[in-house]
Amino acid sequence: MTRPKKVNSIEDVAREAGVSITTVSRVINKFPSVKDENRRRVEEAVKRLNFRPNLSAQRLASGSNNAIGLEIPRYEGIFYSFYAMEIFRSVAIACDSLRVDLLMHLTDGKTEINAAAVGGVVFADIIRNRAHAEELLSRGVPVVVMNYLDPQLEVSSVSIDNTKGAQTATEYLIHMGHEKVAFVSGDLMSQAAIERLEGYKLAMKKFGLSIREDYILKGDYSRKSARAAGQRLLELPVRPTAVFVSSDDMAMELINVLLENTIRVPDDISVVGFDDDPVCLYGPVSLTTMRQPLKEMAQTAVKELYLKMQDPGREINRIVLSPELIIRDSVKPPSGS
Amino acid sequence: MTRPKKVNSIEDVAREAGVSITTVSRVINKFPSVKDENRRRVEEAVKRLNFRPNLSAQRLASGSNNAIGLEIPRYEGIFYSFYAMEIFRSVAIACDSLRVDLLMHLTDGKTEINAAAVGGVVFADIIRNRAHAEELLSRGVPVVVMNYLDPQLEVSSVSIDNTKGAQTATEYLIHMGHEKVAFVSGDLMSQAAIERLEGYKLAMKKFGLSIREDYILKGDYSRKSARAAGQRLLELPVRPTAVFVSSDDMAMELINVLLENTIRVPDDISVVGFDDDPVCLYGPVSLTTMRQPLKEMAQTAVKELYLKMQDPGREINRIVLSPELIIRDSVKPPSGS
DNA sequence: ATGAAAGCGCTAACAG
DNA sequence: CTGTTAGCGCTTTCAT
Numbered sequence: 001m002t003r004p005k006k007v008n009s010i011e012d013v014a015r016e017a018g019v020s021i022t023t024v025s026r027v028i029n030k031f032p033s034v035k036d037e038n039r040r041r042v043e044e045a046v047k048r049l050n051f052r053p054n055l056s057a058q059r060l061a062s063g064s065n066n067a068i069g070l071e072i073p074r075y076e077g078i079f080y081s082f083y084a085m086e087i088f089r090s091v092a093i094a095c096d097s098l099r100v101d102l103l104m105h106l107t108d109g110k111t112e113i114n115a116a117a118v119g120g121v122v123f124a125d126i127i128r129n130r131a132h133a134e135e136l137l138s139r140g141v142p143v144v145v146m147n148y149l150d151p152q153l154e155v156s157s158v159s160i161d162n163t164k165g166a167q168t169a170t171e172y173l174i175h176m177g178h179e180k181v182a183f184v185s186g187d188l189m190s191q192a193a194i195e196r197l198e199g200y201k202l203a204m205k206k207f208g209l210s211i212r213e214d215y216i217l218k219g220d221y222s223r224k225s226a227r228a229a230g231q232r233l234l235e236l237p238v239r240p241t242a243v244f245v246s247s248d249d250m251a252m253e254l255i256n257v258l259l260e261n262t263i264r265v266p267d268d269i270s271v272v273g274f275d276d277d278p279v280c281l282y283g284p285v286s287l288t289t290m291r292q293p294l295k296e297m298a299q300t301a302v303k304e305l306y307l308k309m310q311d312p313g314r315e316i317n318r319i320v321l322s323p324e325l326i327i328r329d330s331v332k333p334p335s336g337s
Numbered sequence: 338m339t340r341p342k343k344v345n346s347i348e349d350v351a352r353e354a355g356v357s358i359t360t361v362s363r364v365i366n367k368f369p370s371v372k373d374e375n376r377r378r379v380e381e382a383v384k385r386l387n388f389r390p391n392l393s394a395q396r397l398a399s400g401s402n403n404a405i406g407l408e409i410p411r412y413e414g415i416f417y418s419f420y421a422m423e424i425f426r427s428v429a430i431a432c433d434s435l436r437v438d439l440l441m442h443l444t445d446g447k448t449e450i451n452a453a454a455v456g457g458v459v460f461a462d463i464i465r466n467r468a469h470a471e472e473l474l475s476r477g478v479p480v481v482v483m484n485y486l487d488p489q490l491e492v493s494s495v496s497i498d499n500t501k502g503a504q505t506a507t508e509y510l511i512h513m514g515h516e517k518v519a520f521v522s523g524d525l526m527s528q529a530a531i532e533r534l535e536g537y538k539l540a541m542k543k544f545g546l547s548i549r550e551d552y553i554l555k556g557d558y559s560r561k562s563a564r565a566a567g568q569r570l571l572e573l574p575v576r577p578t579a580v581f582v583s584s585d586d587m588a589m590e591l592i593n594v595l596l597e598n599t600i601r602v603p604d605d606i607s608v609v610g611f612d613d614d615p616v617c618l619y620g621p622v623s624l625t626t627m628r629q630p631l632k633e634m635a636q637t638a639v640k641e642l643y644l645k646m647q648d649p650g651r652e653i654n655r656i657v658l659s660p661e662l663i664i665r666d667s668v669k670p671p672s673g674s
Numbered sequence: 675a676t677g678a679a680a681g682c683g684c685t686a687a688c689a690g
Numbered sequence: 691c692t693g694t695t696a697g698c699g700c701t702t703t704c705a706t
Contacts, residue, residue, distance in 0.1 A: 009699055020677045025701060033675055050476075055453040056402070057699035059393035060682050067440075067454065074429070080422055089416065092443040101454050103404075104441045106429040116392040117404065117438050139387075223616050256593065260621045279560050284597045346683055357693045362685060370691055394683035397698050676706080682699105689694080 008049040016045035028053055067101035068305055069113040069121035071129065074106035077187050077222035078127070082249055082277040083294065087124050087146065090298030098306055107132075115141055119309045122146060122301050127189050142308040144301045148191050149318060156308065156316045158301045162192045165290045165323035166199025166244065167206075169272045172288075172325055173242040174207050177333040178270060181209070182240035184229045184250055187220035196246045196274065215240060219250050226250035230257030241269060241334040248275035248289055255330070259284065266332035276326055286328040293321050345386040354382035365390055404438035405642055406450040406458035408466065411443035414524050414559035415464070419586055419614040420631065424461050424483065427635030435643055444469075452478050456646045459483060459638050464526050479645040481638045485528050486655060493645065493653045495638045499529045502627045502660035503536025504543075506581050506609045509625075509662055511544050514670040515579035515607060518546070521566045521591065523583040524557035533583045533611065552577060556587050563587035567594030578606060578671040585612035585626055592667070596621065603669035613663055623665040630658050 010028075014021040019038055026034050027042045034042075045051070059065050070091050072084060088104075095102040105113035109128030113121055120142030123133055130153075136143050137155055149159040173181050183200040186193030197216070204211050214236060217229035226245070230253070233243065245251035251273030255265050265271055265285050273280060276291035300319060308314045347365075351358040356375055363371050364379045371379075382388070396402050407428050409421060425441075432439040442450035446465030450458055457479030460470055467490075473480050474492055486496040510518050520537045523530030534553070541548050551573060554566035563582070567590070570580065582588035588610030592602050602608055602622050610617060613628035637656060645651045 011699080021700080022677055022702085023675085026676085029701085035675060038675085052453055054397065054699050055451075056393045056396035057682090058701075060391065060397050060684085061699075061701040063682070063701090065393070074426065079426065085417060085422065089411065089443060092411075092441060096443070096448055101451050102441050104429060104439050106426060106433070111433055114392075114438050116389055224619050227619050256620070259596070282561050282564050283593070348683080358684080359686085359693060360691090363692085366685085372691060375692085391683050394698090395685075397700085398683075398685040400685090400698070678703105678705085680701105680703085682701085685696105685698085687694105687696085690692085 008051045010051070010053065012049055013042065013045045013051045016049055017041040064309075065117075065119035066099070066309075067103055067118045068095060068302065068309075069103040069105060069115065069118040070124060071105050071107050071113050071121060071132075072124045073127040073129070073190075074108055075127065075187065075189065077220035077225060078125075078190065079106070081221050081247065082275050082279075083221075083247070083292070084124070086294040087298050090295040091122065091124070091302055094299045094302040098302065100302075100306065115139075120144070120305045122305050123148070125190055125192070140312070142305055142312065144305040144308070146297055146301045149320065151318075154316060156304050156318065158297050158304065158319045158321065160192070160292050160297065160321050160323055162195035162323070163199040163202065165274065165292070166196035166246075167203045168199075168323070168325055169244050169274065169290050170200045170203035171206070172327075173244060173270060173272060173331065174203060174209065176242075176270065176331055178240075178242035179209055180215070180238065180240040180242070180334075182215040182217060182233060182236075182243045184217045184219045184226065184243060184245040184254065186246035186250075188218070193221075193246060200244055219246065221247050221250060223249060223253040226253035227257055230254045234258075234261055234263075239269075242271070242331070243269060244272045244274075246274050248273040248277040248280045248287060251287055251289070251330075252280055252283060255283065255285065255287075266330050267335065270331040270334075272331060274323075281328075285330050288328045288330045289326050290323040291326045292323050297321055345388045347388070347390065349386055350379065350382045350388045353386055354378040401646075402454075402456035403436070403646075404440055404455045405432060405639065405646075406440040406442060406452065406455040407461060408442050408444055408450050408458060408469075409461045410464040410466070410527075411445055412464065412524065412526065414557035414562060415462075415527065416443070418558050418584065419612050419616075420558075420584070420629070421461070423631040424635050427632040428459065428461070428639055431636045431639040435639065437639075437643065452476075457481070457642045459642050460485070462527055462529070477649070479642055479649065481642040481645070483634055483638045486657065488655075491653060493641050493655065495634050495641065495656045495658065497529070497629050497634065497658050497660055499532035499660070500536040500539065502611065502629075503533035503581065503583075504540045505536075505660070505662055506611065506627050507537045507540035508544070509664075510579040510581060510607060510609060510668065511540060511546065513579075513607065513668055515577075516546055517552075517575065517577040517579070517671075519552040519554060519570060519573075519577035519580045521554045521556045521563065521580060521582040521587055523587075525555070530558075530583060537581055556583065558584050558587060560586060560590040563590035564594055567591045571595075571598055571600075576606075579608070579668070580606060581609045581611075583611050585610035585614040585617045585624060588624055588626070588667075589617055589620060592620065592622065592624075603667050604672065607668040607671075609668060611660070618665075622667050625665045625667045626663050627660040628663045629660050634658055 273289035280287035617624035
């Protein structure tokens, strides 16, 4: 049984149904202009012969390709994150409901997605692969970029106002009475991480608080780096009373480190995260955090790309979504106050 | 600038290089039988015209499709796991090096991957989508299944001996002197989770230890469920001295719960996980665990599928990989002993 | 409402 | 080593 029988083509269906292949094509593509009787016969023939249109033939003949590509950076801290997972999941679900195929590619900046296989591509962030995005753009391939905004780049984007988000989070801490506020960064390869650092600094400056270099702890979004940051924080000559951490995952790990050292959260140190990962609801202390509308970002990006694919003339669109402060239990006024 | 200029085809290249389209095709496909001089001219023309072969045309004409599909269950606890991430990442990297396109589909058992778009599909586990796998099989689509083994199903598979793994883990605990050994399960929708439960029971029986129903804590791979399991464990009338947990992630969360209740690990309770997630190296106590060769599983599955795609007559192959006990610091003999 | 026919861009005999 | 030619299976005018 190497080859039970040749796979049926549109021609076989036409013969079986007693119509022309054009009519079969019409019912496959749901043209309204087919007599009910004929439609029925074709549908039956399709079923009977177990016919499935050849995708490559359809794409070749129509010149269109209803598949989109998703390019995700695969750097460790970034890839193994709630952010990446959620983006990926949301994009996949969005594609599903648009009935669009999803081609994935994880990149380290060296390899790139096979653009010939898709009608357009969405970049989940731009990290060392900006040149690739530009190349696609120059070739007229529809592109949408997520979580990366650059007015210099003529491309549609859906991003989050990370600067404002970080500033809001930091200001919240300040409003609660904290003056010694530390910061844990994400991987500064990403624009989002840089902007969050920026937002932290802006808030500190705005309230006349000094920005101490030793209060800026570099992380890379990994739990490991958060643990290291926690250790360094404990060794600080003047211990901060609050920390704003660039991701929930790192925030949770930081809290673990503090707890292990019998430092209570929020009693001794307050913590704010970034993401709104539901996992952080259930810990010893539910985490106050900046919520990112990740699903919305993914859906919007996919829809935007989809529209661009239908209408290549569509103007570009830079959408900026706002993060939102979610107040829970990990912040308290400093104990001295 | 709606259409700068028509995209160049193989014909344009042939004209530009002064050869036939066949010769162009040959150099594109790296046939050795092309005169160096001609190859050079074609390559130049390709570069000059920025020619990129039309994938759909290639696939239609050749009747082959060098893309593979990956279908992943999207159920929450299962999807947001180290297991899923690692599988996904490894499959993506394997595809990259084979220069094969990767089509992704997340399934809830209702929707399925567009098989027409690929040359074969790998299933990352079978959960509520077995019928889909069977259908593809019956249509002659090359399929490989990961982490699911069923002698009844005529399909190549790459799985892990979960029963043995769980048994080994449990026996290790027993050998260390534990008799009151509890178990936290994964989501029993998956075969792996069921087998791990089985392995736990086998080990207990083998050593004449009673299997207490209240020692079998049901989880679903999520941290939330692990937290709940931890809570229940604390309320047990006879507290176990050791726990075997079906995933590292759950094990870490369980440890957190224990710590929060001032129960020390491993001094008061020993814990063994399953996965070997590197994150578990850095906690307050590095986790003893059963390592799963996830990368190997993914690579093997992709390679197996790839071979099957080249040679549809290839016989099926059920590969079973072994997990391995990694001893670290989360297990100690029970304190009473 | 339907069909005939001309491609879509490429591969693969086949002949030379 | 190279070119001619016949498709691959479908969509899309263009008539009717």
